[in-house]
Structures are given as C-alpha cells and as structure tokens.
Amino acid sequence: MDWIQSQGLDSFYDYRDTLSPRPDAATQWTLFDDPEFLARHAVTLDGERQEIELSVPQIRCAACTWLLERVLSATDGVLESHAHLGRQTLTIRWSQTVTRLSDILARIDQLGYTATLLTDEGAFQARKRERKAMLKRIGVAAIGAMQVMMFATALYIGDASFIEAEQRAFLRWVSLLVSIPVMLYSAQPFFRGAYRDLKNRTLGMDVPVALALSLAWSASIFATLAGVGEVYFDSVSMFTLFLLTGRYLELTARHKVLDTPVESRPMPMTMSRLEADGTIEQVPVSSLKPGDLVQLTAGQQAPVDLTLLSGSGSVDTQALTGEFNPHTIEAGDEILAGSVNGSMTLQCRVERIGQNAFLGKLEHLARQAEHVQTPEARWTEPLIRGFIAAVLSVSALTWIGWWPVDPERAFEYALSVLVVTCPCALSLAIPTAWTVTIRTLRQQGILLLNPTHLLAFAQSKHWIFDKTGTLTEGQFRRFGVRHLETSWSESDVLACISGLEASSPHPIAQAFRDIKPWPMEQVMHHPGRGVEGDYEGAHYAIRRASQDETVPEYPDALTITLEKNGKPIASVALEDGFRLNAADAVKQLSEAGIRITLLSGDQDARVADAAKALGITSYFGEQTPEDKLAFLKGCDDSVVMVGDGLNDAPVLASANGSVTFAQASDLTRLSAGSVLLSPSLETLISLRNTAIRARRVIRQSFFWVLVYNVVAVPFAVAGFVPPWLAAIGMSASSVFVIVNALRLKKLS
Amino acid sequence: MNVIYALIPLSIILLALAIWAFGWAVKSKQFDDLDRSGSDILFDDDDELHKRAIEKDRSNRSTDD
Incomplete structure (x- = not known):
C-alpha cells in the first residue's frame, strides 16, 4: 500500500472496485454460521472455540500462507490460523462468542482468497477451471512470444543491414500490438500476485517479475511512441512464457495428486433411522443427531460414532487400525465411526457426529501433527523473501548510482539487474525438479503427496x-491343513469351510474365496466364536482350534477347526503372508x-x-x-x-x-x-x-543460482549487460536449470 | 520490402486465428488428459478382429433380408 502511495498512484484506490463487498457476499457465507453445518464440518474444541479446515485454491506460494496467517491473526475472535501450502487449505480456530465464521471468510474473500469446503466436487471443478485458464494464458503467451521474437529478429538483423526507419517503426508498432494480449492477459497472474503481496506489505516471487515486466513494457511503449530508445517486447513475452510454463508444470503435478480417484470403501450417505412413531426411515447421514436411534445393517460402515443398544455383534475395525481381528461387542459398547458391521443388523444410538466422531477426531489429530513446521520450511521462506528484497534494492541502487553519471542509461541498467537476477532458477527449476520427480515416482507406482x-x-x-x-499383505492366506479325520480329502475340507464362510464378511472368509463352496443351509454366524450350518443332513461348524489341534508346522498361526456333528475333521492354519x-x-x-x-x-x-x-x-x-x-x-x-x-x-x-x-x-x-x-x-x-x-538436482540448482548471480550481478550493475542480454542470460540460466532438472527423467 | 505492410497484418490475422483455435481446443477438453493421449495412437480404429466382426455382422444382416 505504501509502495503504491509512494509512486503517486493513490487514485488507484478511487478507481478500483474489487474491495467493495460483492452483492452475494452476505448470503454466500451465511451457510458457514449454520449450527448444523458447523457440527458437520467443524470441530468443537470446548464450548465456544471451534476449528474448521477449508480449501483455499488461491494459496500459491509461501508468501500467501504468511499473508493469510498475518491477516487472520489481526482479526478479532480468530484464535489461531494455519494456511497449508501443499494442500492449499486454511485452518481457522475461532471463538464463536466474539465473531462469526462468515465474517472471517468474507474478510479473506476481500483479500482475494475464496474459501470452499474440502474434497468436494466444487474443489475438483475449481482445479479444472484453474488449469484451463492457465493453459489458455500459456497458449496466448507462446503464440504471441513466437511472433514477437520473429519481429525482433527482423529488427536485430535490420539494425545491421540498414533497415529503413519507417519499416523499423512499423515492426516496433506490430510488436507492441502483439505484446498487448501477452501482457494484459497471459501475465495477469504475476501482476495480481504482486499486487496482493504489495498491498499486504510482503515480498513474493511475483513482485520482481511484475516489476520487471511492467517497467520493461512501459519503457518499450514509450520508446515506440517516441521513436527513440530500446524496445524489449521480445524479452517480456518470452519471460512471461517461461514463467507461465514453469507454473503450469507445478500446478498440474499438484492437481494430479489431488484429483487421483479415491477407491477406498465409501462411507454410507444415508442410514435407517427409527422414528418416534415406530416407523423406519432412510435419512441422510448429515441430518443425524446425537441420541437418534438407527440401524447399522450387515456390512455397513458406521459413518458416525454409535452405541449398541441390544444384543451382540461383531465389528471389524480394520479400516481404523490396520489390524484385522474383528471383535465382539455387547449392548452398551461403542461402535466407532469407520468400523464395519461384521454381523447382522444392529440397533444403535447415535453418540457423536461429524468431526466430533472418532474418524473426525483422528483426522484432526493427523492434521495437527502435520501443521508443525519442518525446520527446512522455516529457513527457506525468509531466504526467498530476503533474496527478492536484495534483488529489488540492488536494482534500485543501480538506478540511483547511475542517475548522476548517465541519466539516459540508468533505467536500462537497473532493468538489466532486475531481469538478470529474476529468481527463475528458484521459481522454475525446483518446481520442475519436483514435477519430474513426482512423474518419475508416479511411473514407478509411487504417489508423492x-x-x-x-x-x-x-x-x-x-x-x-x-x-x-x-x-x-494384511490378508489371511491358507498356510497348512492338518487332517484330524483321515477319510476327508483336503479339497472337501476347504470346500466345506468355503461353504460356511461364503456369506461372511469376516477377513478369514477371504482366505477361502478361491474355493468353490458347498451349498450350505441354515448358516449361522456367531461373532467371535465361529460359524455353523447344515449340508446333506449333517451339521458342520467352524471354531478356533484348541492347543492340540494346531498345524504342527505353524504353531503360532491363527488356526480354525472344522467339525462335523461335533467331531473335529481338520484344522487349517491361516497366516498373513509377507509382501x-x-x-x-x-x-x-x-x-x-x-x-x-x-x-x-x-x-x-x-x-x-x-x-x-x-x-x-x-x-x-x-x-x-x-x-x-x-x-x-x-x-x-x-x-x-x-x-x-x-x-x-x-x-x-x-x-x-x-x-x-x-x-x-x-x-x-x-x-x-x-x-x-x-x-x-x-x-x-x-x-x-x-x-x-532429486535432492542432488535441487542442490545443483541452488548452487547454479548462487554462481550465476555472483557472476552476473556485478556486470549488470556496472552497466555491461543490456536488457536483451539480461533476458537471454536469464532465459539461458532458466533453460540450463530446467534441462538439468529434466535430466532426472532420463536417469530413471 | 514494402510487402511487409501487407504480409505482417495478414500474419497477425493468422495469429488471432491460432489463438482462437487454441482457446477452442482448451475449451473442448483437448488437453484434459495428456497422460492418455500418448497411448491413444496405439488403439487402432481398423483393428483386424473388429473389422471382421463388423463385416460378419453386415453379411449376417444381408442374408436376413
């Protein structure tokens, strides 16, 4: 803000209209104050203190996270906030008695950050739109830059072969014309980002980029109008194209991870609720309230925390714990959200819902742990800010230093410093190295999140x-069979067990899914104890093997025993095999x-x-x-x-x-x-x-940035580097580090 | 050299067309799934088995008539 005022551009504040609240702003955020909505999406810490995590797709750089946290910490009622760069989310902890969530969200909306609910269709669509918009900008920049480069080549060659002044002016005018869409449309994200940074008195990657682009472009327009001086239309167009491409690569890599389809067991959207008049009605999970009486059907995953009201049953908490021994529950026991009902329909009461349920709490715990900053992040963020501050001040000093000596050239030299030092290796090579690495890993079957x-x-x-x-493997396999009744063949034993287990959701049953089952009748599951059923007049049962019935080769394995009319037939050892x-x-x-x-x-x-x-x-x-x-x-x-x-x-x-x-x-x-x-x-x-x-390449990039700047900056400050050379140097440096980063692809 | 006064405006018109075409391509989801596009070329439209199946189907129909 100070910067804009210092430039005498105060009237900008009279012209702009974006800060005035949008007409729908009031209604847009009121949803976030609905108690039911909050119960579902926010965590109540104690009474009035609440916490929510929202997706904010505009969080693009470390500076944004810093900005959001700064602004929110100055807002009354906000106790704590954390902006997450990797996931592009914002966690807000606020006090309900002091402020409303809608007010907080309206406030960050004014900054240009729009909060939405996480992992929903909306966010997915938003990512898609963002990519498309970016791609269009790249298209315009690429086509425009190629054309402007062609005109620039004609001008350079023309300078040597005595081009006519009239044709020279014409070429400059058409260069200007073609560069207009590149600057006003393609380069828009840099200007927006820089504006946001400056308005909030911080320095992001976009600040020197936007400054160099706007200075070089306005100087070129001036030179074209006046007919004297240098034009840099080619440099600014190429610069825009390079930077946009780097951003796009980084963006797609990040989106690809976010968009990866989720194939795990989906949570049920509705539950059968017992109404006051005794009828059973299917209601959306989101409308359940603590105290409601519901039915958890066989094989259904509990979407909320429940208490078993009557009878007994078996629940499988494999999704929660990774360990698959299902356990028996009695009336009064809790069924935590995420557990799968391994028995018949259970009559339950709803205990906790939404993020207060077990699953929500655990998720919250995991997020909390993640929010502890890594030591690396702590020193790289100030490093980048410091680097940009240094670039800007060296460039300004160059101008001040040259002004008394050569006022005509001072601007050009300062621009050269700005362009030559642009933090491209940092803003392009490292994302490129990451992108290539993410891609390489992806091809090897690894998703890097x-x-x-x-x-x-x-x-x-x-x-x-x-x-x-x-x-x-987390899956039972048959390891060995011990015959306790020698007249039975192994295939009969397995087919009989398979028949009994055919209808069971129990993990043990998985070990027999490949066997053609006998058609059993009157199958009864006794959670935690076994299964029984009838076939051709005989009564069969499966139970846990006793100590002297285990398979000798596998004494410690989980062993089950098949009985016919109460007489043991055979034992089967089941083991969870190594990956x-x-x-x-x-x-x-x-x-x-x-x-x-x-x-x-x-x-x-x-x-x-x-x-x-x-x-x-x-x-x-x-x-x-x-x-x-x-x-x-x-x-x-x-x-x-x-x-x-x-x-x-x-x-x-x-x-x-x-x-x-x-x-x-x-x-x-x-x-x-x-x-x-x-x-x-x-x-x-x-x-x-x-x-x-990847670490080696990133280190090389850092090293290159250091060497390049140490060599190039003194020359630029001394006025030995014209802006076109600076742009070429910068581009060459970027290409060098990107090619180096792309080498990662070959090495794999 | 005066020909540039005609050819450059012409090239700018082509440029505008190119930008419009690219915008159309983006809009019509040409770049939505770049992972798959590379392997699209491997899927033959005139697969031998497929062709034969179509022909068989056709001849069946003609005998029905």
Missing part, C-alpha cells in the same frame, strides 16, 4: 515399519546403512516372528498409536515411517517422510507424504533412489 518429504527419503538413516498390511520383496527391501535398506525399526499393534510373539524372518533386530509389539507417536518423538534424527492403518495416520503425519499404501483409508493416505500403488516393497528402494537424485 508432500514434496518436502522427498528430502527425508533421501537422507533419513532411520526407517520405521508397521507390520500388518505394511510388511505383510512381495519385503525381505529384499529390508536387506537393501540395511545395506545402505539404514536403521530399521518394526513398530506394530500386533501381539509381541507374532511381531518377533516377523522381525526374525525379515532380519530386523529392533522391534516392538503391542504398540498403540500414542506409543508409536511417542517413539517417533523420541527419535532425534530424521525418520521415515511406513505404515497403512488409520492408527498410523498421526505417526505418518508427524514423521519427516512417510509412506503408505493404496489400500489404506483416505485419512491415512492424506496423512502420508507418499502412497505406494504397487504392492511390492521393492518400490521403497526406487523411492529412495529417486529422492536422492
């Missing part, structure tokens, strides 16, 4: 693994000098077995999510966490680098820095190698 985790994958000397679902290449991956990591720790919620004995089989010496069983988090906090060095359960989400979010699997729940995947799509653990090695290469 948080680029800052890349550093940890490259340099962490300590990797922590979860067991079930991570080192193992593809689990041992290989562990061995390769160990050979690279990495310490490996196994942390599992499973029983001690099973964890010890798994660790021994894989050659892991450091292992801990029966770990709760809090234990895991405490273990992580106890580690001094940078740590990579590999896990898959919802209970791993907080640990994944607070580790320096984290990996999860495609089968994990949404929350777990959101908490992790990366997701392995391939079931093979060999991909972990590719992940590490790619990360090491």
Whole structure:
C-alpha cells in the first residue's frame, strides 16, 4: 500500500472496485454460521472455540500462507490460523462468542482468497477451471512470444543491414500490438500476485517479475511512441512464457495428486433411522443427531460414532487400525465411526457426529501433527523473501548510482539487474525438479503427496515399519491343513469351510474365496466364536482350534477347526503372508546403512516372528498409536515411517517422510507424504533412489543460482549487460536449470 | 520490402486465428488428459478382429433380408 502511495498512484484506490463487498457476499457465507453445518464440518474444541479446515485454491506460494496467517491473526475472535501450502487449505480456530465464521471468510474473500469446503466436487471443478485458464494464458503467451521474437529478429538483423526507419517503426508498432494480449492477459497472474503481496506489505516471487515486466513494457511503449530508445517486447513475452510454463508444470503435478480417484470403501450417505412413531426411515447421514436411534445393517460402515443398544455383534475395525481381528461387542459398547458391521443388523444410538466422531477426531489429530513446521520450511521462506528484497534494492541502487553519471542509461541498467537476477532458477527449476520427480515416482507406482518429504527419503538413516498390511499383505492366506479325520480329502475340507464362510464378511472368509463352496443351509454366524450350518443332513461348524489341534508346522498361526456333528475333521492354519520383496527391501535398506525399526499393534510373539524372518533386530509389539507417536518423538534424527492403518495416520503425519499404501483409508493416505500403488516393497528402494537424485538436482540448482548471480550481478550493475542480454542470460540460466532438472527423467 | 505492410497484418490475422483455435481446443477438453493421449495412437480404429466382426455382422444382416 505504501509502495503504491509512494509512486503517486493513490487514485488507484478511487478507481478500483474489487474491495467493495460483492452483492452475494452476505448470503454466500451465511451457510458457514449454520449450527448444523458447523457440527458437520467443524470441530468443537470446548464450548465456544471451534476449528474448521477449508480449501483455499488461491494459496500459491509461501508468501500467501504468511499473508493469510498475518491477516487472520489481526482479526478479532480468530484464535489461531494455519494456511497449508501443499494442500492449499486454511485452518481457522475461532471463538464463536466474539465473531462469526462468515465474517472471517468474507474478510479473506476481500483479500482475494475464496474459501470452499474440502474434497468436494466444487474443489475438483475449481482445479479444472484453474488449469484451463492457465493453459489458455500459456497458449496466448507462446503464440504471441513466437511472433514477437520473429519481429525482433527482423529488427536485430535490420539494425545491421540498414533497415529503413519507417519499416523499423512499423515492426516496433506490430510488436507492441502483439505484446498487448501477452501482457494484459497471459501475465495477469504475476501482476495480481504482486499486487496482493504489495498491498499486504510482503515480498513474493511475483513482485520482481511484475516489476520487471511492467517497467520493461512501459519503457518499450514509450520508446515506440517516441521513436527513440530500446524496445524489449521480445524479452517480456518470452519471460512471461517461461514463467507461465514453469507454473503450469507445478500446478498440474499438484492437481494430479489431488484429483487421483479415491477407491477406498465409501462411507454410507444415508442410514435407517427409527422414528418416534415406530416407523423406519432412510435419512441422510448429515441430518443425524446425537441420541437418534438407527440401524447399522450387515456390512455397513458406521459413518458416525454409535452405541449398541441390544444384543451382540461383531465389528471389524480394520479400516481404523490396520489390524484385522474383528471383535465382539455387547449392548452398551461403542461402535466407532469407520468400523464395519461384521454381523447382522444392529440397533444403535447415535453418540457423536461429524468431526466430533472418532474418524473426525483422528483426522484432526493427523492434521495437527502435520501443521508443525519442518525446520527446512522455516529457513527457506525468509531466504526467498530476503533474496527478492536484495534483488529489488540492488536494482534500485543501480538506478540511483547511475542517475548522476548517465541519466539516459540508468533505467536500462537497473532493468538489466532486475531481469538478470529474476529468481527463475528458484521459481522454475525446483518446481520442475519436483514435477519430474513426482512423474518419475508416479511411473514407478509411487504417489508423492508432500514434496518436502522427498528430502527425508533421501537422507533419513532411520526407517520405521508397521507390520500388518505394511510388511505383510494384511490378508489371511491358507498356510497348512492338518487332517484330524483321515477319510476327508483336503479339497472337501476347504470346500466345506468355503461353504460356511461364503456369506461372511469376516477377513478369514477371504482366505477361502478361491474355493468353490458347498451349498450350505441354515448358516449361522456367531461373532467371535465361529460359524455353523447344515449340508446333506449333517451339521458342520467352524471354531478356533484348541492347543492340540494346531498345524504342527505353524504353531503360532491363527488356526480354525472344522467339525462335523461335533467331531473335529481338520484344522487349517491361516497366516498373513509377507509382501512381495519385503525381505529384499529390508536387506537393501540395511545395506545402505539404514536403521530399521518394526513398530506394530500386533501381539509381541507374532511381531518377533516377523522381525526374525525379515532380519530386523529392533522391534516392538503391542504398540498403540500414542506409543508409536511417542517413539517417533523420541527419535532425534530424521525418520521415515511406513505404515497403512488409520492408527498410523498421526505417526505418518508427524514423521519427516512417510509412506503408505493404496489400500489404506483416505485419512491415512492424506496423512502420508507418499502412497505406494504397487504392492511390492521393492518400490521403497526406487523411492529412495529417486529422492536422492532429486535432492542432488535441487542442490545443483541452488548452487547454479548462487554462481550465476555472483557472476552476473556485478556486470549488470556496472552497466555491461543490456536488457536483451539480461533476458537471454536469464532465459539461458532458466533453460540450463530446467534441462538439468529434466535430466532426472532420463536417469530413471 | 514494402510487402511487409501487407504480409505482417495478414500474419497477425493468422495469429488471432491460432489463438482462437487454441482457446477452442482448451475449451473442448483437448488437453484434459495428456497422460492418455500418448497411448491413444496405439488403439487402432481398423483393428483386424473388429473389422471382421463388423463385416460378419453386415453379411449376417444381408442374408436376413
């Protein structure tokens, strides 16, 4: 604001109209004050204090996050706020007695940041529109820049071969004409970003870009009108094109991750609610209130926290914990949101809804852990701000220094400094390196969600693994059969079990899905105890094997026994097998000098077995999510966490680098820095190698920026670099670092 | 050299056309799924099996008549 006033442009404030509240602003945000809406999307911390996380697609750079947090911290009633660059979201904690959420949102809307609900159709569409708009800008910039370069070539060659003054003026005029759409349309994001930064007295990447573009362009227009002096239409057009392309690459990489379809089990949208008059009605989950009586049907996932009212049942919390032993519940027990009903229809009462339900709380915990800033972010943000401040002041000093000596050339020299030092290597090469790395990883079956985790994958000397679902497949397989009644063939035993388990949602049943089942009648499931049913007049049952019925080769495996009319027929040992290449991956990591720790919620004995089989010496069983988090906090060095359960989400979010699997729940995947799509653990090695290469290229880029500026700035300040050379130097430097970054593609 | 006074305005008209065409391409989702476009070329329209199936279908119909 001061800057605009210092430039004598105060009347700008008379002309602009964007700050005046939009006509629909009042109604647009009132939804956010609706108590029902808040119960669903916000977390109540205590009484009046609430917290909500919203998507703000306009958060583009570290400066934006800084700005939003600054503005919100100055707003009455806002207790805390955090703008998240990676996810482009904003978390606001506010006091309901002091202010309304709608007022806060209207306020940031005036800054040019529009908040929307997370992960909905709206956000997806918004991303699509953003990409299209950007692509159009690039198209205009590319076509315009090519044409202007052609005219510029004619002018340069013409200068040497005595072009007629009239034709020279004509070429300049058409260059000006073609550069108009490039400047006013394509370069708009830079001007908008710079305007926002300046209005809020901060420095972002856009400030020197917009300054260089506007100065060079207005000087060129002046030169064209006056017929004397240099024109830089080619430089500004190319500059715009380069910068836009870099931004677009970064944008698409980020969007691709966000848009990746979610294939995990969808939460039910409606539930059967028991009305006061005794009828049962299907109502949307969003209209459920604590105290409502509902039915949880067989196989349905509980969308809210429930209490079982009568009878008993079995729920599977695999989606929550990653461990799949389903447990039996009695009347009065709680069914946490995210649990799947493994028995018949259950009569329940709604306890907690929305983000106050277990799933919402856990998600909240994971987000909180993630909001703790990494040490890297703390020093890179001021570094970039400092760099830009230095560029602007050196450029201004150049002008001041040259003014008394050569007033005609002072502007040109200052412009050269501004153009030659543009932080392109930082604003192009690093996103490019990230984009290529994200792409490379993607081809290897790895989704990188948080680029800052890349550093940890490259340099962490300590990797922590979860067991079930991570080192193992998280699925029961048949390991061995022991015949207790020799007249039965193995295929008959398996077909009989398959028949009994055919209708069961229990994970054990999964181990028999490949066998053609016998058509059983009168099948009864007894949650936690077994299954029984009839076939051809005989009564069959499955129960847990007793101590002396286990399969000798697998004494510790989960073993079930098939009975016919109460007489044991055979036992089947079921085990959760190791993932593809689990041992290989562990061995390769160990050979690279990495310490490996196994942390599992499973029983001690099973964890010890798994660790021994894989050659892991450091292992801990029966770990709760809090234990895991405490273990992580106890580690001094940078740590990579590999896990898959919802209970791993907080640990994944607070580790320096984290990996999860495609089968994990949404929350777990959101908490992790990366997701392995391939079931093979060999991909972990590719992940590490790619990360090491990416780190090398990013370091090279930083080094290049340093060397280039140290060499180029003194020459530019001394007036040895005309703006066209500065633009070429800048472009060459950008191309150099981008090509270097693209080399990552080849190396893989 | 005076020919540039005619040719350059002409090229600018072509330029405007090119920008319009690009805008149309973006709008009609030509660039929405670049991952797939590369492999589109591998999907033959005149796949032998497919062709034969169509022909068979046609001949079946003609015998029906």
